[in-house]
Amino acid sequence: MSPNNELGAVVPTAEELNYTIEFRSYNDDAWYTVAVFIEGSTLRVKYLNFSDENDDVFKSTDFKTLKEKNEFKGRFRQLSKQLQDNECRKLVKGVKVCASHSFTETDFKFYDAVVDAVQVKEHSTEQEEELCLCAFVLFWLHGPIAGNLTAAKIENICIVQPKMDDNPSVVSFLKIASESKDYTSSYSSPMSNGVSGRDMVAYCIEGSNNAHRLGFFERLKKAITCHDRRTEDTDLGGIKTPCMILVGNLDRELCSSTVTEFLHEHTSVSPNVFIFPSLSSEIYTRGAILLDSEKDFQKLCVFLSNPNCMITSSAGRPWVIIEKLVGLKKIKASIRTLLPTSKIIVQKNRNSGTNNDLKVVRKGTKEFEIASNLRDLFLAFSSHQERLYKRLALEEAKIYAARSFLNLPNRI
Numbered sequence: 001m002s003p004n005n006e007l008g009a010v011v012p013t014a015e016e017l018n019y020t021i022e023f024r025s026y027n028d029d030a031w032y033t034v035a036v037f038i039e040g041s042t043l044r045v046k047y048l049n050f051s052d053e054n055d056d057v058f059k060s061t062d063f064k065t066l067k068e069k070n071e072f073k074g075r076f077r078q079l080s081k082q083l084q085d086n087e088c089r090k091l092v093k094g095v096k097v098c099a100s101h102s103f104t105e106t107d108f109k110f111y112d113a114v115v116d117a118v119q120v121k122e123h124s125t126e127q128e129e130e131l132c133l134c135a136f137v138l139f140w141l142h143g144p145i146a147g148n149l150t151a152a153k154i155e156n157i158c159i160v161q162p163k164m165d166d167n168p169s170v171v172s173f174l175k176i177a178s179e180s181k182d183y184t185s186s187y188s189s190p191m192s193n194g195v196s197g198r199d200m201v202a203y204c205i206e207g208s209n210n211a212h213r214l215g216f217f218e219r220l221k222k223a224i225t226c227h228d229r230r231t232e233d234t235d236l237g238g239i240k241t242p243c244m245i246l247v248g249n250l251d252r253e254l255c256s257s258t259v260t261e262f263l264h265e266h267t268s269v270s271p272n273v274f275i276f277p278s279l280s281s282e283i284y285t286r287g288a289i290l291l292d293s294e295k296d297f298q299k300l301c302v303f304l305s306n307p308n309c310m311i312t313s314s315a316g317r318p319w320v321i322i323e324k325l326v327g328l329k330k331i332k333a334s335i336r337t338l339l340p341t342s343k344i345i346v347q348k349n350r351n352s353g354t355n356n357d358l359k360v361v362r363k364g365t366k367e368f369e370i371a372s373n374l375r376d377l378f379l380a381f382s383s384h385q386e387r388l389y390k391r392l393a394l395e396e397a398k399i400y401a402a403r404s405f406l407n408l409p410n411r412i
């Protein structure tokens with residue numbers, strides 16, 4: 001028989017617990033297989049293969065706004081499905097997956113990603129079992145490498161399942177929460193309440209100033225939420241982290257002030273932008289976008305890496321993110337001494353839509369298709385160039401080695 005806890009609720013035994021759903025933890029934003037049950041007016045979330053002290057207990061009074069409550073509900077879903085090797089064709093561009101990201105050989109966590117590209121390879125057979133050898137390029141939506149592309153194998157990928165019927169315990173808990181508070185009258189800002197990263201918070205991109213761009217970010221707001229929450233505490237505390245995004249394939253005529261204005265228009269972030277000089281033989285140039293906080297950095301990363309949009313020049317040349325760096329104070333300082341800053345204070349009521357040099361092109365349009373082809377071409381070129389650099393370094397090393405051999409003292 002199941003024991004009663006201090007609240008008088010029946011606590012399920014280990015055998016009775018059904019680990020049938022997954023939950024996106026507030027701690028690290030990763031997905032875990034969990035079992036849930038109600039204890040009085042609280043909801044206990046038990047993590048599969050973790051001890052009881054790792055349980056999360058949520059109070060029905062924890063939600064400050066209706067959005068927080070709905071966001072909490074969105075953190076539960078049906079277990080993502082591990083794919084068999086012969087099912088790899090289900091993983092096509094655009095499919096949402098839950099994939100493992102390894103921190104060390106033994107430490108890995110699951111985050112959401114979208115399949116960005118597939119390199120199909122002929123399958124092999126081992127002991128009569130089909131082995132998928134394809135490579136899948138994933139665009140990460142959550143976790144420490146959100147906004148980045150990495151390659152993965154099928155064994156690291158699960159398919160996110162369609163919406164399930166809501167879990168009865170979660171439904172009952174949210175009902176208790178609704179009864180304990182009138183959400184129609186509450187609309188508090190998480191920042192003004194001084195919440196910690198552990199608290200449940202609503203999406204942080206809200207407020208009258210940003211209302212015009214909510215639509216653009218709507219599809220990716222889940223990806224931003226946790227980054228915003230995590231970095232908000234730091235930023236509010238006055239701690240600044242310099243970050244840099246290096247962008248390639250820029251039009252040579254592009255001005256840094258145009259980039260700053262464009263980014264501010266779409267993200268409300270006003271970064272320092274530097275456009276690097278290019279060689280006369282080069283058909284494109286590079287630029288550096290510098291930011292003072294990780295919060296702004298994450299905002300820009302999500303904007304720049306959105307798989308549904310690309311940024312191009314008015315002639316159609318797409319931006320390509322070359323590198324993202326966090327905390328490089330020295331690099332930032334050295335760049336600042338090289339060139340004058342282009343940071344501008346964007347005046348209120350400035351006419352928007354006057355920017356002719358850059359634009360956002362949306363997925364599904366001809367422009368996006370062309371930009372995507374141009375980006376792939378640039379990436380292939382960059383990768384070839386990278387191999388040439390390595391070859392150059394190798395050849396240089398050989399010359400250095402030969403020289404040091406010649407400089408050796410003569411032996412008798």
Ligand SMILES: [Zn+2]
Pocket residue numbers: 085088089120121123132133134
């Ligand atoms: Zn395959």
